[in-house]
Amino acid sequence: MEWSTGTVGRHAIAGIDAHPELELVGVWVSDPAKVGKDAGRLAGLDRDLGVLATDDADALLALAPDAIVHTAMTDDRVMEAIDDLTRFVKAGVDVVSSGPVILQFPYGVLPQELITPIEEAAVAGGASLHVNGIDPGFANDVLPLSMTSLSQSIDEVRCMEIADYSTYYQPVVMTQLFGFGQPMDFQAVLAAPGVLSLGWGSVVRQVAAGLGLTLDEPLVERVERVPADRDYSTVSVEIAEGTLAAMRFEIAGQVNGVDRVVLEHYTRTHPDQCPQWPRPDHGDGCYRIEVRGEPEMTVEFSHHGRDGDHNVSGMIVTAMRLVNSVPAVVAAKPGIVTALDMPLVTGRGLVTE
Template sequence: MSDKQTYRVIQWATGTVGKVSLRHFAENPAFELVGVLVTNPEKVGKDAGEIAGLPATGVIATDDVEKIIALDADCVHFAPLVQDIDMVCRLLRSGKNVVSTLGPFYPTEHFRADIDRIEAACRDGGTSFHGCGIHPGFVGDILPLTLTRLMNRIDRIQVYEIADKLRNPSVYIQFMGFGLDPDELSAQPNCMEGAAISFAQSMSLLVEGLGRTIEDLTEKHEVATAKNDIPYPGGVIRAGTVAGQHWEWTAWADGAPLVVYHLYYMMGDDMEPAWNLGDSRHRIVIEGDPPLEATLMASAAPDGRHPFLGITWTALLGCTAVPHVCDAKPGLITHLDLGVVQPRGLVRPPSADPGTR
């Protein structure tokens, strides 16, 4: 892998994550964008630059899967709304490496069947697969594991994701059941109930990286309700309905809680109870000797508040891993296999578009 080498990439899906990736591939000289797969009929036939808010690239978006499969490309950045292991395996067998923002991230027992299929497809295609994201992913596994090198003894590791979804609206507002009556939310199947299985991949990487094994995984869920109506671009969170959710997952080892994940999603602070958690950020707390705390957050916006960059970071974690995944041995590539990623093409003149500065 050299600074002058370019990688031919395909962007699969151009939603909130895919659009960030598309822009990166179009602007970064380390990549040559050769294809774009879209699922929205209104985007078919549009230039990738138009979709990404950039000048024309000459790459026209298509919804024709067979055309994408037939392209000559080094890697597909795979970012649909829902994972499709069958399609991932088709891409791998076609000779294209795949980086997916949907995982799987790490070979836990729950994902063993999918990983076995992916490994087989990698062998057939001589390709590699890497699943990644901000959380689960980076801030819940490889970042805290790296920080543990500063420790003499570890008692417990807590990882917080705090996201103000009023300031940063996304599909998760509806996806997680915000605006429902608390009893209604608890009575119906919740979209987050299976999340522990996904987050457990990051927990396993971290716990096993410390030489231990997860003995048990427990879950807690609490909600906060709106004190007043909370309008947002997609509607209104009515007073008395769910305006905040705290999901807590704990990985136990040696009979004690070793890793705890806290996921706080809120529609502002006008809630009961008032959590008053401050700006959106990721926070890692390592209890032990010496105690350690690290915060990862976006720089302040003009209004002084710190936006939540979970979507942007999820996309860029995949983009910056592409060269290493392409150059890796065939098979599933975890964060541990990647080692220290050395991104390519990041040091370059700023775009003429003020929105990228």
């Protein structure tokens, strides 16, 4: 079952349809205009799949699906989304979800009194919950931890996103979370102390857990905000000269005051901005992993859709990391399942003749 048909959900529907081990049995939508529409049309497949979208959550859960692929927007409704996911697993339905990202690895990020009800509901329902995607997700959990298996000694693990967000369509994220297009004194959500550690602290803590590190508390946040040198236009927001146009931030996990695990983002809204910042070796966006130690290692992971847009393919890889994880999550023991618990997930069955 697919929960939402937005920028990620539509690709998840296409992915479920393409996966030989999965069958789409239901689709939930929040937009009344989508109710009664065929899932194939909502996914842009130009064909019917024989599954009509509904906003009746009770009716969908009554179908007793094996799993839900949950891709609804959660950035602006974290607690409500946690309630939804808790309800699903308590009903005995395994869930893979793109958010809230804080649940990618909630330990040390959320207070235990918020984690326990989710775990207890999952155990009671005999179901598993896995939150993942690309970032937070594969690009900063499986990929860097796999690289560290080649290390003789490690000084620092740094996970970077370097991207142009000009074609990224998420107005709430762009204007309210980042504050792009807003005056420089606007209190954007991500600029508030502690928010970055909530949003991406799970990444830092999971890598640290995978390396057996006990981190200093709290995590260290560093932010650089850059105003527009001229007017810029993006698909989500118009950015006037002098308003926020680019942002760099770090969340560092330290041991004895030394950075050991770092999540770093370089976010531009036009490729010409901030020439002093790192750039992708290929395309307009990438994830770059650096493992500093013996030996020194760097991996750059870039992606783009067949139309060339890395923001579109970003939605696809997020969706497909979830869809392709469904069989493993269904097979997992009940509870919250993190990347540290998952077996190797592949694109089995997706090679077409």
